[in-house]
Amino acid sequence: MLITRPSHCKRILKSLVGHFDQGHIGPVKPTTVYDAGSVQEAFRFMQQGLHIGKLVISLRGPDGSLKINTELVTSIRKLKLDESASYLLAGGLGGLGRSVARYLVEHGARHIVFLSRSAGSGPDDQEFVVELESLGCKVQLVQGSVNNRDDVVRAVSASQNLKGILQASMVLRDENFAQMKIEDWRTTIQPKVEGTWNLHHATLEAKIDLDFFICFSSMSGTTGLAGQSNYACANTFLDAFAQYRQSLGLPATSIDLGAVRDAGYVARDEALLKRMKVTGSKGVTELEVLEAVSMSILSKPVIKPEPAKNTEEAEFVDQSNLVLGLLSEIPLSSAESRALWKNDRRMAVYHNSSTDASDGSGSGGDVLKAFLSNAKKDASVLKANESVQLLAVEIGRKLFSFLLKSEDELDTSVSLSSLGLDSLVGVEMRSWWRQTFGFDITVLEMLGMGTLEGLGKHASQGMLKLIDSESG
Template sequence: MADVEKAIDASPTPIAGVLQMSMVLRDSALLQTSYDDWRDVQACKVKGTWNLHNALSGGKLDFFILLASLAGAVGHPGQANYASANSFLDSFVQYRHGLGLPCSAIDLGGMEGIGCLSDKPVKLLVYRPSGLNMLQEQQLMDAIELGIRYSLPADNMRPTSSHSAFTNMSHFAVGMNSTKPISDPMNRVIFKGDPRISVYNNIVFADQKNVSESKEEGVRELLREVEANPELLREPDTVNRASWEIGRTLFGFLLLPEENLDVSMSLTSIGVDSLVSIEIRNWWRRTLGMDIMVLEVLSDGTIEGLGKLIVLSLQKKYGIEGEGGDDTKESESAN
């Protein structure tokens, strides 16, 4: 407390606002967390916030922003101590508002380029594949701007609708979106099944569905043409079209830039594994109306191999045989 008061007294001008950004991490399983590790993590956020609150109680502040973490809202494995400290920050907003004082809490997700993860590339390699959206510096600045705007207790409580609970605009989270579709089995973000963000997930799912349907329009057009004229399955260009369309679908599953699509790419090189193969099987059944084994997907080798398998499946469905079908089979065997 003495150090905080000393720093305030040393300020050449009156202090107009506070940014409480302190943090200490001592990650471990709860049963292995020592008292010292619990206390060290708690102290900077809990005791530090009380010190700032008490030391500045006599001044007039425009804002009092507490940088918290999503861990306080949704938890995180190995961070019970950190989650608890951040939950305190979230509740402290209500305490200060009850006194008529400004306060806001921002629950941040993982930051990239700045902050504690900026020098931990291994951690980023773990987080990115899980689907966690890494925040950028500008998003933090935008969040702080909102925190300042809604820091005062007046008019920060408002109903979400005429028949539901109130929401506090002074407490919000940033970074609860994902880089992978919610339905993707490779999406391992902790909060994807949290009912508190179900409305947001439904909005995202609808957007993803629209994008997915637009990407699948090429496949549907090909299927309509084949249904009208099954003899198209004898033409080499049909394999090219099928390969391109399954490639677009795969790149959509894996969130890869479509401009890098090359149908000669191997499936393993773009990240197709058993989990993605299950998604391909489901897509195959849903879009083509035919079943395929996961092992068939994995054994085809390349995107073009899957395109040829689509044509072979359609040839079987429509009873198309002959020179074109034999050529396709020979090419498939060569792969």
């Protein structure tokens, strides 16, 4: 219009300015003002769709001061490895080891040495080497055993300016302790015990100043696991070894891993994954492992502790050990929980952190978890109308928690739009839905269900299909 009818635009603008000068045009009212530090609350309020007028974010006060918290916050340190250094991975050519190697390269590593008995002979080894080289990293494969001192010395010598070691050697020989042969015991013990000592002594003799020495241990060394007495013993050694190195003023961390469900040995074992699901074990994700590696590398320099004058009263704090995987999908207080460590007194904090799901006073989250646990045992409960209503209420509770609304207003028959569900909240609800019910739903599908009762029915039908496919 400005191009084709400029005179008309001029008259409209003059008229607007005139009305503004006369006070007929002003800002939209009412205006709800939020400080800059309360942006999240402002968006939450806007998502409800109940406001009238405008929501305004005020950056400065009348005196010109910023309305935000300007206190200094410790910035998160980002992992940046030395491009001129080498990093040695012992037994790092498995699924999880490859993920760690990629992670190191993505954060600056430009020379990685792998020590493995099968180095270079695996079906995908060469492709993996090419992948790392395409990222600008030089890769050396040293074929040898971490149990053999000469092989370890050879790998250390091949690592110019060695700055970090990751000990990921693992051999499993599961068997009941009473029936276990000495060969099975030694086969599992040696890579983690003798191999770790070899790496330790080889670097000391070469006078190598390491930035980090990370041992991949297991929760079995902390909580135990049936049929894995040899493996548990080996991992308990790694935890003690990390403490020993730190007592010498040398860097060391032991990462006790639960079952890593999306990478490595466990991810390839369908039977083991099913057993994890039955016991309620949440497992560990690949991302969590990589974050633990980053945390271990970035940890503060080791300070050699002063010996305690009275060892009986001295407080013990283990700063050399990280544990990942102490989570259960089923509340520990539930009779359905089969977590191996639920009765371990050291894990009491996990009981205290959740409400007892066995009584009616439990939180909505525990009620839903208990229901889902029962549904996995007996899928027929999902067909009951009462189950659909329970699911509708629990979905509504989660929706209201996102909307910061009181559950007193919850009505499963009211339309979702009236309750405040929109595309923004739908994204958050979708993420929770996938994690809770085990199958996906799009935001459009969610909005199209109409009411919470519709969502409850969809959840029930979806879980029935999921359980049928898994049992088939």
